[in-house]
Amino acid sequence: MSQTPTVDELRNRLVDGILQGVRLTADVEQAMRRVHREAFLPGINLEEAYADQAVSIKDNPLGGPLPLSCASVPSVVGMMLRQLGVEPGDRILEIGAGTGYNAALLAELTGESGHVTTIDIDSDVALHARTMLDRAGYQHVHVMERDGLIGAPDNAPYDRMLAAVGLWDLPRAWWAQLAEGGRLVLPLRWRGQTRSVALLRRGDTLTLEGMELCGFVPIIGQDGEKTTALNSDDTIRVIHDEDQAVDAGALGASLSTTGIEVMSEQRIGGEESFDGVWLRATAGDDRVCRLQVMPDAMAQELVLRPAIPVRSPVLIDGDTLAYLIVRREGADPDRPHRLGAAAYGPHAEKLAQDLITHIDAWGSARTAIPTLTITPATSDTATQPGHVITKRESRLTLTY
Numbered sequence: 001m002s003q004t005p006t007v008d009e010l011r012n013r014l015v016d017g018i019l020q021g022v023r024l025t026a027d028v029e030q031a032m033r034r035v036h037r038e039a040f041l042p043g044i045n046l047e048e049a050y051a052d053q054a055v056s057i058k059d060n061p062l063g064g065p066l067p068l069s070c071a072s073v074p075s076v077v078g079m080m081l082r083q084l085g086v087e088p089g090d091r092i093l094e095i096g097a098g099t100g101y102n103a104a105l106l107a108e109l110t111g112e113s114g115h116v117t118t119i120d121i122d123s124d125v126a127l128h129a130r131t132m133l134d135r136a137g138y139q140h141v142h143v144m145e146r147d148g149l150i151g152a153p154d155n156a157p158y159d160r161m162l163a164a165v166g167l168w169d170l171p172r173a174w175w176a177q178l179a180e181g182g183r184l185v186l187p188l189r190w191r192g193q194t195r196s197v198a199l200l201r202r203g204d205t206l207t208l209e210g211m212e213l214c215g216f217v218p219i220i221g222q223d224g225e226k227t228t229a230l231n232s233d234d235t236i237r238v239i240h241d242e243d244q245a246v247d248a249g250a251l252g253a254s255l256s257t258t259g260i261e262v263m264s265e266q267r268i269g270g271e272e273s274f275d276g277v278w279l280r281a282t283a284g285d286d287r288v289c290r291l292q293v294m295p296d297a298m299a300q301e302l303v304l305r306p307a308i309p310v311r312s313p314v315l316i317d318g319d320t321l322a323y324l325i326v327r328r329e330g331a332d333p334d335r336p337h338r339l340g341a342a343a344y345g346p347h348a349e350k351l352a353q354d355l356i357t358h359i360d361a362w363g364s365a366r367t368a369i370p371t372l373t374i375t376p377a378t379s380d381t382a383t384q385p386g387h388v389i390t391k392r393e394s395r396l397t398l399t400y
Contacts, residue, residue: 007038010050017052018075028081031108032074040099040132041071057099057128071099072164076196076214083185083198083210084160086110091155093177094118095148095186096164096219100129103141106162117155119146121220149221151177158182166194166216168224168241170374170394175204183209187216189225190389190396191282192239192290192313193275197372204379208372213275224391227292230255235297238316239290243390246289250319254345259304261325262352263340266363267332274339276366277324278313281358283370283398284387287315291323304342315355320345322352324359339363361400370398 005013015032018024024032038049041057048055055071086092086109094103097120106116120126123145130143146152148163149171156177163186170188178184184199184206196214199206218225228246230236236255238246268274281288291306291314298309306312307324314323322343329338339359343352371386375395386399 007036007046010046011036014050014052014074015078018078022075022079023082024078025082025085027086027109028078028105031081031105032078034108035101035104036136037071037074037101039136040101040104042132055099057125070217071101072216077102077105079212079214080162080164080185080196081105081109083196083212084162085183085198086114086160089113090159091115091157091179092117092160092162093152093155093158094162094164095151096120096217097126097129097143098164100132100136100138100141100143102162102164103129103133103143104136104138107138107141115142115155116140117142117144117152117158119144119148119152121145121147147221148219149173153177161185163187163219164216165219167219168222169391170206172376172393175201175376187214189218190391191241191278191288192225192311193278193282195279199372199374204375206374208369211369211372213273231297231302233296235294236302237292237294238314238321239292240316241289241389241391244286244289244316246316247319251316251321251345254319254321255303257344259342259344260348260352261304261327261340261342262349262356263327263338264356264359264363266339266359267329267335268326268337268339269335270337272335274307274324274326274362276368277339277359277362279370280362280368280400281313281315281355282387282389283400285315285354285358286389287317287354289314289316291321303344306342307339313355315351317347317351318345320347320351322348322355324355365400368400370400373397 041049054073088111090110097118103118126145133141157179161184166187168189188197196212198210224242228238230252291312293309307326312324322341325340325342341352341355386397389396
């Protein structure tokens with residue numbers, strides 16, 4: 001008869017599992033083996049506390065589909081801490097206190113000579129983090145109820161800044177709080193997709209040091225990303241940036257016609273990621289958005305099946321749209337799936353071919369990531385050559 005695993009066994013089992021798919025530095029690995037996640041999740045059974053999954057700690061009071069706050073997926077936590085590269089003695093600001101678990105990990109990494117400040121806009125969340133950190137022995141972590149978009153200038157400058165919430169734009173207030181040569185890690189959203197980007201500050205320029213796919217609860221107070229329904233039932237949607245025009249009526253009319261499929265020559269294995277197609281397209285095409293097809297629309301077969309129904313890249317051009325699809329073909333047993341485009345509207349063939357061009361560009365260098373620099377939107381600092389996406393407070397420049 002098997003024995004119930006101990007807390008230590010569950011925690012080490014979680015970290016061992018994370019190491020199978022995520023590279024961790026030795027200090028991050030040891031911190032995750034030391035800090036008790038269950039101590040920050042009272043009322044959650046141990047098996048759930050040590051599963052590699054997010055745990056909601058406060059529902060959205062507005063009734064939205066995403067929680068107001070949650071404990072992030074442990075493997076994503078470890079990945080972002082590796083990106084952050086904390087050194088002993090660092091001064092750290094975390095935006096989004098959550099349960100307090102991440103702040104405890106940061107305190108372990110920076111040591112007794114360092115300083116960790118964690119902030120949250122919600123008083124209940126901040127109080128939860130403060131209470132859990134105190135109980136777990138991390139009384140020295142500074143917890144503040146603050147608007148994350150403003151940051152915490154009280155304890156600045158910071159050697160490291162980490163956002164545990166999704167950002168559509170980089171707040172101008174953060175620049176003065178990040179030390180010269182400091183590193184900022186945040187889940188940044190553009191053209192409907194989110195990447196955890198590690199950025200190094202040199203004057204008025206942030207330069208990319210690493211990028212990973214991720215997803216996070218969005219920060220409160222940014223509304224530059226819009227959601228537009230394409231049908232009356234609101235089961236087919238486009239998530240787009242405020243600078244992208246989406247004609248819901250024209251696109252909805254196009255979706256009532258017969259769509260076409262155009263397949264590329266790019267094939268993938270069953271577990272192979274193809275999210276790089278989306279990333280590649282954003283580095284040169286301002287028509288890229290996110291298509292969201294809800295289960296009811298899929299059940300009614302209102303559209304041809306997208307690659308991932310709730311989040312697939314789509315090109316929008318007036319009254320025409322083309323989105324990524326994956327179809328199984330048996331020609332290559334190692335890579336049985338083929339990428340292509342489904343398109344609707346009067347210019348379906350042309351737009352589908354444009355998407356195929358992006359797929360082929362990705363296929364020629366599947367693991368490549370772009371060069372990314374970020375400057376303040378009002379800065380006169382010259383950016384590197386590349387494709388520019390201008391937001392309200394920042395300017396992104398991407399190039400391959």
